[in-house]
Amino acid sequence: MQFTQKSKEHIDACRFCWMCHHVCPIGNATGLERNTARARALGLSMVARDSIEYSDDIISNVYECSLCGGCMTDCVTGWDPVMFTKEARLGAALDGKLPDYVMKMLMNINEKGNIYGADKNENIPEINGGDILFFVGEDTRAKGCAKTAVELLKKADVKFTLLKDEPSSGYSMDFLIGAAAETKAVMENCARTLNNYKKVICYDPSDAKVMMREYKEWGIELKAEVVTFTAFVAELIEGGKLKIKKSDMVFTPQDSPLLARDLEETEPIRKALSACGEIREMLLNREHTMLAGNLIMNEYMPAVIRKVAENRWINAKNADTMILVTASPAEYLMLSETKPEGIDLMKLEEAITKCL
Amino acid sequence: MTDFLFDVIATELEDAVGRENCSTRTIDKLTHSVDYFWLSRMWADRGLRMPEGDFIVAPKDAKEVSAVLKIANYYKIPVTTWGAGGGTQGGAIPVCGGIVLDTKRMNKIYDVNTQGMYIECGTGAIYKHIEWAANEKGYATMHYPSSLTCSTVGGFLAHRGIGVSSTKYGKIDDMVLQMEVVLPNGDIIETSPAPKHAAGPDLNQIFIGSEGTLGVMTKAQMRIYEQPESRQFRGFLFHNMTDAFNAGRELLQKFKPSVMRLYDEAETASLIKKIVGVEKKGAFMNIAIEGVKEMADLEMKILLETFGKYGAEDLGSEYGEKWWKEKITFFYPGHMMDIPQCFGTMDTIAPYDKIEKIYWAMKEAIETNFPQAKFIAHFSHWYEWGCMIYDRFIVDGKDVPRDPHEAFRLHQAIWNCGVRTALANGGVVNDHHGVGIKLGRLMKEQYGPAMQVFEGIKKQLDPNGIMNPFKLGL
C-alpha cells in the first residue's frame, strides 16, 4: 500500500491524537477502541512503516468508518481522517485486497445500479416535465419512497422530469473505493445525463455531495445547476409557491452530515420547518451533528448502524421534541427501524405536507 | 501457551462477552498497545511494536467483567483494564500480555439525577458524554481536563484526574458519590451509598487511584452542578513567582476561584504567547470566578484588591476568555510536544511552604543534568494549603538518541532526576496523571514502609497478581 505524502502527514498527525474520541458515531456505537480516527491512523502508520501488513484485518477497519467527517469537523487543526481513510480504500482496491462484502456491492452497482443488487422500484413514476431534473438517487429507488416529495413539487407547480433509468451518481463507488478510475467513469456517465438539464434537484444529500464536490474536484464537467431538495423546497416556501399554515407541532431537525458538513448547508431545513411550526434543537446540531444511519455500512455491519441510529434517538428524546425530521433517505430508513415510543419521525416533505 | 489452550481460553472469553466483543485481531491488539505514554508513541513511531494483549475483550457490564476475571484467575492470565488509552503513564499498556479489558462498552448513562445532583453511568463513558448528558438537562459536571473528550470516567478515577476548574469544584476523587467495583475474584461490590460517613474507611478511596491493580470500577455516580449564572475571567502579570504564590495563597483564604493558573516566565514566553497572545515578560496568571452573579462580582472585587497588593498588572478579561476558549487547543498536534521530541509532565504537589522551593530545585536539577532539555511549568489546582506544579521537560528531536532503547534510557533518567528532586524537597510522585509503569519504581521511594499497606491490600484482593501487573509499583 503506497500512501501519498499528504496522507502520510495526516496519518502521522492523527495516530497519537486522542481529541476526537467522543464524536465518532461508530466508536460511540461499538465502544471499541479501533473505531476511532487515532486507531485507524495508528494502524495505517504502521503499514506505511512496513511494520505490519496491509492485511484483511487492517483493511476491514478502514471500512468501519462512515466518512461522516465528525472527527475532522471537531478538530481545530485541519487534519483529515476522511481523506486518508478514502485513500486507504483506494489502496485496497488497487492492491486487489477488497473485502468480499465490498466486492459484492461493487458488482451490484455494475449490474443493477445500486449496492443492493435490487431491481428497479416500480413505484417511482417516470415524468417528462422539462428542463428541471428531480434526481431521486439509488437508495430511494432501491429501498425508499419519494412519493410525497414528488407530490410536493407538483403542488408547488414545479415542472420537472423524473427519469425511468437514473444513472448512479457515483456516491457509493466513491464511498467504497474512493477516487478510482471506475468511480470517475460512473460520475462522468452521470454528468452526461445531468447536462441535458438546466437544473438538478437532488433528493438524496449523498448524490448532491458528490455532484457538488467530487465532480468539481475531479474536473468532471457539470453544466447543470445542482441544488439540494432541502434548499429548493425552502425557496419554494419563501417564494410563496407553497402556502404553509403554521402548526403547533414541534420539530427537531436531524442534520445530515453530508448536508451540514460536506455541503455546509444547515439553514434551509430550519427555514422550511420554522414556517411549519416550532423548532427545538437537539444536542449536536448543524455542523456538529451526529450521523444517524448509513445504508452502505448497514449492508455489512447492520447491528452497529442500528445502534448509531438508536444513539441519535436518545438525543432527540432528550430534547423533548415531538417530531424528528430528516432530509436524508438513508438516515430516515435507519431511524424508522429504531424509532422509540412517544416521538415521531418525518421526512422533510412529510412535515411540510402536513402544514399545507 | 499451546494453541489448544489459547483456543480454550478464547472460547471461554467469547462465551463471557459475546464473540464480537472478544478479539485477537491485529488492529485491536495494536491499538490497545499504544496509549498516550511517550514511550509507546516513540516505539510506534520507530515502527516497533509494544507488548500486546493476546485477547481484547469488551464486556458490557459488571456481570460480564466478573466472568472475565474469573476466567483470568483460573488460568492465571494478566488482565489490563483499558479505558480510552489517554493515560500518560503507560497504565493501560498490557506489559505482560494476556487480556486487555476495554471498558468503553460500559458507557451507558443510567440516570441524570437532578435531585441527588449526580449522573449514574458506566465507567466506560467518555467524560464528555456525561457532560453532554448533564448539559441536556441544564447542568454541568465541572470536570474539565484537557482530555475531557478522550478519557473515560473509569480512567479519570483510576488515575485521580483533575480538570481546569478544580480549585472550586475539586478533583475527580471529590466528585464521586458511589461506585460499583468488580474485585479480582469476580465478586461485584458497591461502595458506601454516601461518600461522607463514619462507617469505617472510605472504600471509594481505596479503588480511586488504584489504576486497575485492585479491580475494575464498572459503575459510578458522578456529581453534577448547576451552570454558573456568571463566569468572569481576569488575566494578571506578576513581576515574579514569589509574589504570585503569596497573592494566590492569600486569595484562597478568602474564596475559591474556579480556574487558577500561574505560568512561569518560560511558559509565559512560549505557550501563553503563542496561544493567548501575551507578549510581556513576567509570570502570567489566569483566574476565573463563577457562580451567582452577585457573589462573583464581589469575589472579583476581592481578587483585584488582593492581587493589587502584590503588584500584579491587571490585564483585563480578554486573555482569560481567550484562554478558556483555547484551553484544549494546546493539546492538538502542532501545538503540543510531539514525537520526535522527548518529553514528560512531572506534576507534583506540596504545601505553600515547599512548592516554590520544589519548582526551583526541579528546574535546576533538570537544566543542569540535562542541558539538552527545556523546562517549563505552570501551577494549576490551588488549595488553601498549597498547589500543584505542572512542570514539563522537552528535549528537541535532534537531541533524542536514534536508538530507541537509548532514547528510552534518556527519558527514564530525566524522570528519575525530576521526581527524586521533587520527593527530596517535600513533593509527591505525581499529582494527577498517576503512576502506571512509568513511575512504579518511585512509589517505594516516596512511601518507604508505608508501601506495605498497598501491598497488603493487593495481596488480599488479588492473590494471583493478575490485575495490571507491574503498575503502581505493585
Ligand SMILES: Cc1cc2nc3c(=O)[nH]c(=O)nc-3n(C[C@H](O)[C@H](O)[C@H](O)COP(=O)(O)OP(=O)(O)OC[C@H]3O[C@@H](n4cnc5c(N)ncnc54)[C@H](O)[C@@H]3O)c2cc1C
Ligand atoms: C490530550 C490529553 C490531555 C490530558 N489532560 C489531562 C488533564 O487535564 N487532567 C488529567 O487529569 N489528565 C489528563 N490527561 C491524562 C488522561 O486523560 C488521564 O490520565 C485519564 O485518567 C486517562 O483515562 P483513560 O480512560 O484514557 O484511561 P486509560 O489510559 O485507558 O487507563 C488509565 C489507567 O486507568 C486504569 N483504568 C481505566 N479504567 C478503569 C476502570 N474502569 N477500573 C479500573 N481501572 C481502570 C487502567 O488500567 C490504567 O491503569 C490527558 C491526556 C491526554 C491524551
Ligand code: SF4
Ligand atoms: S469520519 Fe466519522 S465515522 Fe469515520 S472516524 Fe471520523 S467520526 Fe468516525
